[in-house]
Amino acid sequence: MSRRCALVLVVLLATPSWAADATPPKETDISYFYDIFEQSLVRPMTRLLDPALWVRKATGNPRQAMNVDERDQVRLPSTWWQPRAGFRPLDAEQMLNGPGLGGPLPGRWTVTRAKTQGVTPGFFVKDPSGTRFILKFDPPACPEMATGADVVSSYLFWAAGYNVPSNSIVRFHAESLLVAPDAVVIDKRGRKVPMTDEYLKQLLSRVRREPDGTYRAMASRLLAGKPLGPFEYDGRRKDDPEDLVPHQHRRELRGLWTLCAWLGHADSRGPNSLDMWVTDGGRTFVRHHLIDFGSCLGSGAVAKRSYQTGHEYFVDYGTMTRSALTLGLVPAKWEASVDPELPAVGFIDSKTFDPKGWRPDYPNPAFDERTARDIRWGARIVAAMSDSLIRAAVEQGRFDDPRATEYLTKVLIERRDKVVQAWLAGDAQVSEQER
């Protein structure tokens, strides 16, 4: 630990003056509602009427990722992705140490402000060492589900090479929380008001209390650097000189589809990402992160995932047209699913998982541009997720019910096998249609 601190100190002192003077790109934001509207209604319509896309489809000439080399691999270095599973040896211990330094230190945690974004209740805390975390909780009907999914998925996405926050499960007593004198909360009318003990008490009253009087939460260590807001899955951050490839044509983002399919990350969208302006290794630059995995696996954050998740978009014109033409008489794939009835898991299965047709909640521009090469790139990473890596990640969910750990491990292994079977079994032959 002390060596790491010393190293950080050396790096900071050695940081050249240009790095300190570097101007960060402008902060951006994505409107949740507009994003849903644009990706669900506007962009599908635009794609439908796009003559260039017709030409590309008709000639079997999709646009391939732009940041790959002649071996079809991501050109490195990258501020988006680091080769790990599938490209380098990776064991469970490395994975568990990978994302960061774990949860808050024991002792008094100072609550600094309430969480205002997202759908789950939560707040920000500082541990005795001054390290800041955000604490998020489970919906009362599904204890352990959202927090477990967030932690398990963050480890697996880290193993896959993506930049993620360090997430861990913590348990604490209400008495260990102390509201900071300057802590604020946004009230129902959008005004900043001082946070009170009463507010905290009310918030905790909406959270399940364990029999031993503790509360379970997911502690996410705040990322280092200055937040610049989420990245979009298309276009570029034009004021970032290191962002010269349109995001929808980045292999790491197109190939992310395979990982999201495997982990059931249907909430993979711009607002669940975060760019940070970091100073690291003597440079100041933008690092791109995936965040908020509370809607992965079987969790829908506030309730378990619906059986349709992964099979269709929120507004799925193709599915709706097919159903309308057949009068709904052809059963949907998800109708054969079996719910494990494990509240800590929510709903995720392998039986009805379709590794070729999986869909997020609503269309993602980078996923829409994916080609078979991008998917195979992702499948290679999924294939490298050994049983032991999966089990180690799932165990970090700290599920009280051992059946939840067993079920989730089994389902992830089976889903992985389906991805491999679908995309790597005939690896040598990439048909023209699949290119």
Place this chain on the structure above:
Amino acid sequence: MTPGRAVLVRILIATACMAAGASGMARAQQATPAPAAAPPVDSARVSPASDLAPSTAPPWNPPEPKSGKRLWESLLELPGHVVTLPLSALGYGARNYLLFAEANAVVPRAKAIFASSPRFGVYAIPASLGDHTGTGVALELRPPRLREFLTGELSASTQHYHRTRVELALGPLGAEYQYEWRPRDQFYGLGPGSSLDNLSEYAVQGQAIRAQLAFPWQRRKQKPPPAQVSAYVGTRQLVMRNGRGAEPSFEQVFPVIGASQLNEQVENLLTGFRGYFDTRGGKPHWTQGVRVEAQLDHFASSSEKVLAFQDASTDAPEFTRYSGAVTTGFSFMRDPRTIRLSLRGTHEDVAHRSEAMRIYDLSGLGGGRGLYGFEPGRFKDLDMVVGQVSYIFPLAEHFEMDVHTELGNVYRDVFEAPTWSSLRQSYGVNLRPRSKVSPLGFVGVDWSNEGIRFRFSIGSVE
């Protein structure tokens, strides 16, 4: 997956893991050569292959920013971009507004303001004044201290329809007062053969007061009981006025009817009985069960003068209305596909002054009252019968479709065996957004041999 395939997959996974271990480092490094034109990468800053931490080295980038499109793609898309420029501007505006709204918590603030309305007991909801009444708003009044007993409603629409209602409830006992002004309801004439060419409009002004005894009674904020019987008594005052819309008024098109009804105030003593039982249930729409409903209303002549608002100017017609409805359905498959059948009928038995039966009091079909593919008020007579078959099936998680057909018509006497050929047919398709537990509304189209009608509703869908 067959055992053979499973073995193959396992081998592939093992190979991938081994390959990652054996040659991952070399491959990762081989994968990094920058093209000649790319800015040089400081190799000293590139993380060693054994370092799994995020790289701090300057990332690979092309010599200049890449475009998302090739030139030929941009040229092909140019006309589309030009044509949709206004939409793009609209989208840009919407995006910025929504960003502003979300950053400034406009929606939570608005919700908080509406949520505070219980303090005043005022709620704004969409009005339900019927077809062709324009866009309407209803203000629902529930005084905080009396909300268990007293509710009021003020509805008004852009077509100048208006309704005021006050309800008192005390356990099984209830009382209700209603005043209504309908300025331009449609009338095509009497009987099943009325002609489209005879479109006219009438206005009606009415008020009614009644007392009711119901068992079991519906508690506030609770679902209606599965079965209920109720009896009521009251008085009803009605006057027909000339239509206030763009179409000719009814007394111009139907002078005989107009002569006996226009501006002639009638008042009836109303006594009635209503009962139903309802076993329907299921989600996301009701999927099985049956609902049976029967109602009897006796409109006595105003000469009885009991509970009368005032002395009426003429003798009112005296009649009894019998209404009945049966609805049932069943479903199949996991995401329910439901077939529903319903049959409704009304018979009016006129004891006195049948020629003076007000248009408003007649049984009707067309629009929301049945036979949706026909204009509201398209058919009017003493009796009516209408049946509906609908098939509701899922389109996707959040949408379902309702395909339905209706058969029915109005008659002078429904017991004089209406012939099959006299029945009018209407067909319709509705797209219904749905939650996990209920439909949220619909938008749809209904058609008949007389035309096409577009319909929508927010809420109020079974």
